Amino acid sequence: xxxxxxxxxxxxxEMGQEVTLRCKPISGHNSLFWYRQTMMRGLExxxxxxxxxxxxxxxxxxxRFSAKMPNASFSTLKIQPSEPRDSAVYFCASSFGxxxxxxxxPGTRLTVL
Amino acid sequence: AQTVTQSQPEMSVQEAETVTLSCTYDTSESDxxxxxxxxxxxxxxxxxxxxxxxxxxxxTENRFSVNFQKAAKSxxxxxxxxxxxxxxxxxxxxxxxxxxxxxxxxxGTSLSVIP
Numbered sequence: 001x002x003x004x005x006x007x008x009x010x011x012x013x014e015m016g017q018e019v020t021l022r023c024k025p026i027s028g029h030n031s032l033f034w035y036r037q038t039m040m041r042g043l044e045x046x047x048x049x050x051x052x053x054x055x056x057x058x059x060x061x062x063x064r065f066s067a068k069m070p071n072a073s074f075s076t077l078k079i080q081p082s083e084p085r086d087s088a089v090y091f092c093a094s095s096f097g098x099x100x101x102x103x104x105x106p107g108t109r110l111t112v113l
Numbered sequence: 114a115q116t117v118t119q120s121q122p123e124m125s126v127q128e129a130e131t132v133t134l135s136c137t138y139d140t141s142e143s144d145x146x147x148x149x150x151x152x153x154x155x156x157x158x159x160x161x162x163x164x165x166x167x168x169x170x171x172x173t174e175n176r177f178s179v180n181f182q183k184a185a186k187s188x189x190x191x192x193x194x195x196x197x198x199x200x201x202x203x204x205x206x207x208x209x210x211x212x213x214x215x216x217x218x219x220x221g222t223s224l225s226v227i228p
Contacts, residue, residue: 042220042221043221055215056215101160102216104157106157107157
């Protein structure tokens with residue numbers, strides 16, 4: 001298996017632009033997580049899905065952030081409009097419920113100018 | 114709510130020596146999972162070791178082992194024969210038993226290995 005795939009690996013955009021981050025979980029995994037990592041705040045859980053259904057989005061910072069999981073093999077995290085304070089590394093992770101450990105993607109480094 | 118605490122923001126160890134990273138957690142559940150993740154400068158998060166709460170035996174993976182004290186809610190990571198490649202950020206993490214339980218990560222410990 002190729003592991004969790006994220007794209008793009010790096011994204012540089014200007015304030016006010018829409019940003020879409022993509023994630024393909026490991027085949028067979030039924031839980032998917034989006035995290036944000038910054039030096040100041042560490043690793044923050046934004047939202048997680050189980051069987052494609054959002055279970056907890058309490059970590060989503062504000063309405064500018066939205067996430068979807070239209071099927072078991074794809075998820076997106078969208079920021080619209082983006083702001084400089086959104087600059088961070090965004091990780092996607094997946095797991096199979098019964099086994100529990102999460103497998104992380106390589107992350108997307110987002111820079112908002 | 115569950116919490117995970119790592120009281121050592123930074124640690125250092127001489128190459129070939131042993132180092133122990135501390136982690137404590139708070140939960141009212143009896144069944145759960147605990148993990149240690151490693152994040153090297155490449156930023157890739159890598160699972161180092163995991164422990165099921167119902168198992169009394171401490172998990173071991175090569176040079177990595179844990180000291181799991183359920184009553185004390187303590188889950189420390191011991192790295193033996195430290196290598197330069199062990200230099201990384203280490204995160205302790207907790208997850209409840211079901212798929213609906215999110216993983217709670219600690220703030221991390223930055224480990225430096227001195228040649």
